Amino acid sequence: MIAHVHHENINYLKASKGLKNWLVTVDHKRIGMMYLASILVFFVTGGTFAGLFRFELWSPLKNFLTPDQYNQFFTLHGVIMVFLVVVPGIPAALGNFILPIQIGAKDLAFPKLNLTSLYLYWIGAAIALYSIVAGHADQGWTMYAPYSLSRNPSVLWMMVAAFILGFSSILTGLNFIVTMHNMRAPGMTWYRMPLFLWAMYATGIMQIFATPVLAITLILLLMENFFGIGIFDPALGGDPLLMQHFFWFYSHPAVYIIVVPGFGITSEIIACFAKKDIFGYKFVAYSSVAIAIIGFVVWGHHMFVAGQSELADSIFSFLTFFTAVPSAIKVFNWTATLYKGSIDLKTPMLYALQFLFNFTIGGLTGIILAILSVDIHLHDTYFIVSHFHYVAMGSTMIAFIGGIHYWWPKMTGKMYNETVGRTAAILVFIGFNVTFFVQLIMGSQGSPRRYYHYQDQFQIYHQISTVGFVILAAGLFMALFNLIASFFNGSVAPKNPWGAKTLEWEEADSPPVLYNFKETPVVTHGPYAFETEKA
């Protein structure tokens, strides 16, 4: 105990020095920062793969990749983006850092477990990288049997990687939920919790309950590859549709594991930069939980043309439509929050508004996929590709980047250049929409996805999309360099530069001290208790 005392008032970045101290740390803030750095590295990697095949698609003929390379690249892009970037993404990086501070705790409930999940993440990532050189993984991120049963070593390593990453994700979710249940500071009631935490809670539930099913799917796939157990392999009497059910039972909740944290960040940013209490706090909070629950019963909407019974298709379609309701609640409540606020278009706010814009498009294009007859036409076309980039990149990653900008002063103690930040945000907005909006059109025109070679009539759409990518990449790199530059020579950040009302801003230093607070805070008001202008 005594050894800690003289550390207590030193900020966490300075508390101890050297790589070794970082690698064995159990401080949630350091673990969060290490996650953040790793995730961004993989985001750039995944984005690079996307760039490579987007340029290949410049013309329908071969440009510089072979069909096999193309297939490997979109597989790597999908696997890296899903399992190494967006699924861990916001919770592991920002959640880790912010969650304990927002509830007024010294750390997560299980700090060592937290470090374990980071190591599992690294091990999984290393194996995923190894699988690139182990052969040629080209099974697509969906790993459908029997194509994935080729005993290709690279595919197998990729499955092992996803398995390990799954455990990392379960442990993070578990840690968060326990912390929220048991470690809240005095006065921090459930309804005083910032909406980011409600989002983390809903995400945690999905991580704990859905990810084990991915684990078992991967175990079965590996067993099928090694021993030919005949459960999925049609050549041995198995059922390839069962594999798809298993996969989507995880991967549909996973898409909400991806987006719900983004909801959380958006709520924080909008409230803070409109200086408004969130409109309909309880509705926004519970709609996250509702999405988490509904998300468990709709997986079959990915299999409308796969050969399910008509009854199953109809039921899954019916249930899927219910996801529109809590999502609508959120979108309208955020919009209503702006009403009579005092809106400051700082960089994080630009990302939050982009989120609203993109999520509305992404969500609305999701609903059309739930319309059975229309999905028969749209399934596995670029329309789907566009839909999920609008929600995963356009919503989640945008919220993530917005969140990084929002909490950057807290995490690093430095202010970034506001003008550069805003310019980058605008470039990202334009680039993203140029890249993916045309994909909606070419998709509904019937251009299939995962196509190296395409019909000539789609060339113009592909070219516009590739141009969009260049703008998007320029914006993203600009944002990244702006942040990195501020780390070295940004001005010192004040404790609460945005005037927010949550604990991490009001009570903790920028950057926070080793155990977050000099003394345990006592919470006396809600998370968005902003004042109003005197008349």
Added chain:
Amino acid sequence: MDNSKTFWLPEKASTFVDTVDPAFDLYLWISIFFFGLIVILITVFTVKYLRRRPDQLATAQITHNLTLELSWTIIPLIIVMGLFFLGMKGYLHMRVAPSGYMQVNVKAQKWSWGFEYPSGAINDTLVVPVNTPVKLVMTSRDVLHSFYIAAFRTKADVIPNRYHALWFQATRTGIFPVQCTQYCGTNHSYMLTAVKVVEQEAYNEWLATASDPGKGKTPAEFGAILYQKRGCSACHSVDGSKAVGPSWKGLFGRQENCGAGGMIMVDEAYIRESMMVPTAKVVMGYQPVMPIFKGVLSEREIVALIEYIKTLK
């Protein structure tokens, strides 16, 4: 009726267009409405309530309004329930073929399609009469594929060891692309063919000649036809260029290095074995991806193919 493509949807050529396109268009307007509403509100609020002084606060803290909450819960709910019924109605129609249909069996393999008619005709493109319901009973010889005709708005996965059916009724004559939409490996994007919709008389004529493709032909000529119709051309060239499989040019009599299998001289027996048990000896430098043709090719066809390969010097 205007059958050409619109901004959003491709050309129209089957009865399903009547259910899918209106649903798509209706939904498009619903989306434009909601999207427009949200974007307009955000813009108006942002402009109107923009912070002009650094210390400016909100003018009111409105935290909830039950009427509003209920309306944006219930209105979307009603709309989506409507959409569900609309979609399900169209979909059930797409799933249940009307009586009096004509059946064609479809065999998919990496990376080609084979269509087998009850009369015994086999072909690598689908030829169907106009205004007649056609039911396809599909199966795959290797991995999953998916049969997609954009102009018909229909699609279904093709599954190994199972039969999955799909039906349609073409509304006009023409040639429409058929694409594979389930990822199936290297040449997934080249797994293309076409559906040729013709008048009934033309169809009858075609069927009569197609039902007996070998008639009046030498085995080698018949083999050349089979090379196309049985999908060998997806992986083997006849001009010496390397594709997924070795070229057939100069194959007969060549020495092949089969790795562990040793050097092999290509003769009738080896070619036959390559078709029946492709994995028995795998040529160096190639993946063992060739489908098994045992039970697929008749004895007459095997002989014809071998004879054809012999002619490719």
Added chain:
Amino acid sequence: MANATAGLPEHHVAHHFDTANQEFDSIKTGMWLFLASEIMMFGALFVGALIFLTLHPAAFREGANHLDWRLGAINTFFLLTSGLTMGLAVIAAQAGQQAKVRMNLVMSLFLASGFLVVKAYEYSLKIHHGTLPGRLWHGEGFHDPFVHVFYGFYFVMTGLHGLHVLIGMGLMIFALTRASKVQFSRSYFTPIEMVALYWALVDLVWVFLFPLLYLIG
């Protein structure tokens, strides 16, 4: 380091917790959540097996009939009894009776090993008869062509469960070493309770596995 003569050992609450109660509650919530995720993992397998059962009931029945239900019943007995002794270990820990804790842990370990011995014997029978899953199958005298899929499920499910038994035994040994060093007291015996909870899951899964695999048919 506490030793046997030091009387009641003291437990240090980790620095980020305020009270021992908070720590205990956290660990307990965490354990329950972990068990929930385990249940989802096994649950998925059960659902898969049930789907197979509805698709090919005859294959399932034939496969199940070929398993010896008596061996399954013996194993059920072993596991349920070990569940009981683990429960007794917790009760003893609550009462601070350290010797009884150790005794019950040893009993549980003993019963668990019994389970594994029987399981190993069963596996060797399967290997002998060639009733192995899928590609490894060389069983003879079966009618239904899908029986090997039943064995696919059998081996994956019992294998995964067996792995859990092994982990559970590892945890018991860990608890036992700590108990022999008398690191527990009436006010601190969290690890024993957690091991017992985990073991209850191992029991529970088996209670469903046994009828599904052995008794249907």
